[in-house]
Amino acid sequence: MDLAALERCIAEARPERVPFVLITVTNNSGGGQPVSMANLQGARAVCDRFGVPLLLDAARFAENAYFIKLREPAWADKTPREIARAMFALSDGAMMSMKKDAFGNIGGVISINSDGWAEKVRTALILTEGFITYGGLAGRDLEALAIGIDEILDEEYLKYRIASTAYVGHHLAAAGVPLLKPIGGHAVYLNGRKFCDHIPDEQLPGWALSVALYESIGVRACEIGNVMFGTQDATTGVWTWPALDLVRLAIPRRTYTQSHMDYVVEGIIELYGHRREIRGLRFARRPAVLPHFTATFEQV
Ligand SMILES: Cc1ncc(COP(=O)(O)O)c(C=O)c1O
Incomplete structure (x- = not known):
């Protein structure tokens, strides 16, 4: 994320008109490159300054975490799981296509640190995909995702x-x-x-x-x-x-x-x-x- 451009963009659009900032880890349309922890921290600080939530498109969160371990000395001794936790902790929520870093054939997750938004997402889910306990997915797919999201951090x-x-x-x-x-x-x-x-x-x-x-x-x-x-x-x-x-x-x-x-x-x-x-x-x-x-x- 170009932090100066982000700051300019939010200021020009006016913060109250920006529902959230989304960062995709890793960047699929930019060469599959990782987002550094330093950059995520910088984006968090900009979002805090404007009071705008920060979300992650976390489809490839584990690959991103591993790149952080390889490239940022401060994280070299941490496990991918610890790094992933730190990445998610910087966000207000995440959406994830589970077909990537959860080894799934189908499925996705939205997790949001806001009861109000979560309520709206649940309602939309029931109307469009299925009840909140399965979200339109078969039980076997849910089980595969639960295992996949763990195994990917090996x-x-x-x-x-x-x-x-x-x-x-x-x-x-x-x-x-x-x-x-x-x-x-x-x-x-x-x-x-x-x-x-x-x-x-x-x-x-x-x-x-x-x-x-x-x-x-x-x-x-x-x-x-x-x-x-x-x-x-x-x-x-x-x-x-x-x-x-x-x-x-x-x-x-x-x-x-x-x-x-x-x-x-x-x-x-x-x-x-x-x-x-x-x-x-x-x-x-x-x-x-x-x-x-x-x-x-x-x-x-
Ligand atoms: C970063 C990223 N987010 C979201 C999606 C969409 O995922 P899905 O097809 O599971 O909706 C993709 C690719 O398909 C992706 O690469």
């Missing part, structure tokens, strides 16, 4: 997890494949614009790369770049593109073996050798809201 597992993501990233980088560094926790982020430097922004290089990955080696990736964040001026028609046009290679937990990762690395390096054959795309249909979920494309 330090040996987290070490393996972060190392296996880094393994993919470092091998790709060693072969000259352009990607975001440092390597993220749950994913390696290819630099679509540099990978496809023959494709102009208007032809969506990152998305074109994700299509080429699927066509050539059957690997499903996700663009986090021009399609997701590009905006077009309604009057001039001029596009503004985001600073980075990334392609996320997210690695599901406890799913793949070393051989799978080697296959991905070899396939991407081979594709990089043929990158000039990747063709640009144009929108066939672009919905005004959240275009990356339902837009369709055709090759140029």
Whole structure:
């Protein structure tokens, strides 16, 4: 979180109009990078100054905690569990997709340190998902989540997890494949614009790369770049593109073996050798809201 920008943003919007500040740990749209404890403490202080609640999107809280242990000397001797507790203690609540750092197939949690908000969430839950004891989930899924959220904090597992993501990233980088560094926790982020430097922004290089990955080696990736964040001026028609046009290679937990990762690395390096054959795309249909979920494309 850019603390100066946060402060400016709350002041300009007026604090009474800001229902909460949300920090995503780790940052899924910013390269899978962790949020430091120092930064969380800074955000807490800004929120306190304005009287605005601070919430965490905690989908990858354990990976974030492990990165804090690796990178912040003051936390080096703490366990991921202790660090996670300290992270949550800085917040007024958290929402979590349990499909990430709880190993779940389905499910999520909202926890809020406010009786008033909790009451509203419970009511909405009953209306939309199911009664508060199960929230629309099957009992077996609830049990899996209860075990998963505990197991994820095993330090040996987290070490393996972060190392296996880094393994993919470092091998790709060693072969000259352009990607975001440092390597993220749950994913390696290819630099679509540099990978496809023959494709102009208007032809969506990152998305074109994700299509080429699927066509050539059957690997499903996700663009986090021009399609997701590009905006077009309604009057001039001029596009503004985001600073980075990334392609996320997210690695599901406890799913793949070393051989799978080697296959991905070899396939991407081979594709990089043929990158000039990747063709640009144009929108066939672009919905005004959240275009990356339902837009369709055709090759140029
Ligand atoms: C950080 C983060 N928050 C929330 C979500 C949404 O999760 P769900 O699909 O469980 O609603 C995702 C990804 O799906 C995510 O990466």
